Amino acid sequence: MSQSPPASHSPSADQSPRPSQASSISELVAALSSAQKPAAGTPAYxxxxxxxxxxxxxAAAYKLGATPNQVSAASALCSFAGIAVIALAWPTFxxxxxxxxxxxxxxxxxxxxxxxxxxRGGGSPVGEWLDHMIDCTKIATLHLAVLVGLFRFGWFKSDLVLLIPMMYVVVGSVTFFGLILMEQLRRNNAAAKPNPRGESVLKSLLIAPSDYGVLCLVFITLxxxxxxxxxxxxxMAVNLLLLVAAVTKWWRELTSLGATSELPPQTPPEVSARG
Incomplete structure (x- = not known):
């Protein structure tokens, strides 16, 4: 999983004029390239x-008239199909x-x-929610599928190998939650400074092991x-080290903010009418 916050199609997306669906694929790709999000903090893959x-x-989906949520659904279908195969099919080439x-x-x-x-000129809250929910589920179920596969196919005599996907699902879930939470805390705290990130190619390569795409490629050796x-x-080991480093950085950043008076007040949970 990437160490940068997951991509989303939120309402804050670029509000530039919509290109025509009659535009060529190359024209649409060029338009997207010029409006691409900054590469800062993004792993190499x-x-x-x-x-x-x-x-x-x-570009192809736009020409076909697909909505962002339909593309998200297609992403989920492909990802969860692959995850199911990991758990259910004997791992041939x-x-x-x-x-x-x-x-x-x-x-x-x-x-x-x-x-x-x-x-299309912007996203929606439900689109951002759907995107994050799919990502969160994908992170957990991928490693659980590896766990099931290792158990079912009995590749190794020692059950200790099962600890690897168990640890990975914890690392992945905590990292994902931490990234999302830090993004919200920075946004809601007026004293918070923007997260400084360089666009160094070397940095992108160094954090490449945290990239979900790199994890996907490892399955070619299944x-x-x-x-x-x-x-x-x-x-898993490298991602654990990166998580420890990230947690340390987040702790220092939040501690430097001092009191949390700038944070929005928390609404108390509703009490059930049934008691």
């Missing part, structure tokens, strides 16, 4: 590959290729939904259990 794939898919293609396509469509919203588990385990 998402920055150099996935966004580009997403632009072409978004053909299965590994199928899983990788489904996950990569699902991720590219995840980038495309926000870009379709940009072409037919070779030892290779797959080694690469998968290494990614």
């Amino acid at each position: 998402s920055r150099f590959i996935n966004r580009r794939l997403g632009r072409y898919l978004a 053909n299965v590994a290729v199928l899983v990788t293609l489904l996950l990569v396509l699902g991720y590219a469509l995840d980038s495309a939904d926000g870009q379709v919203a940009r072409l 037919a070779w259990p030892t290779v797959f588990v080694t690469l998968y385990g290494l990614l």
Whole structure:
């Protein structure tokens, strides 16, 4: 999973005039490229590959008249189909290729939904909600599918290998929640400073292991259990270290804000009429 906040098609999307559906794919791709979000803090795969794939898919979807939510649904369909295959199908080479293609396509469509919203002149709250809900579910179920596959197919004598996907699902979920929460806290606290991020290519490469796209590519080795588990385990370990570093940074940032008086008041939960 990427260390940058998940892409969304929120109401704050670019409000530039809508291009005509009669525009060519190349014209639409060029328009999206000129309005692309900053690359700051974006891991290498998402920055150099996935966004580009997403632009072409978004251009095609726009010409077909698809809405951002329909593209989100297509992304979910591809991703969850790939996740189901991981848990249910014996991991042959053909299965590994199928899983990788489904996950990569699902991720590219995840980038495309926000870009379709940009072409249409803006997104919606329900679109942003749907996008984040799909991402959250995908992060958890992918690692649970690996856990099920490792258990079902009995590749390894020791059950300790099952701890790897169990730890990965925790790391992925906590990282996702932390990114979303920090984004909201910065937005709601007047004393918070914008998160400084450089656009260094070197930084994008260094944080590449945190990229969901890199994780998708690892599944091409699914037919070779030892290779797959080694690469998968290494990614988990690196992501754990990145999470520790991120939590430390977030803690220092929030501590420096001092009192939380700038945060919006919390509405007490409603009391059920039934008591």
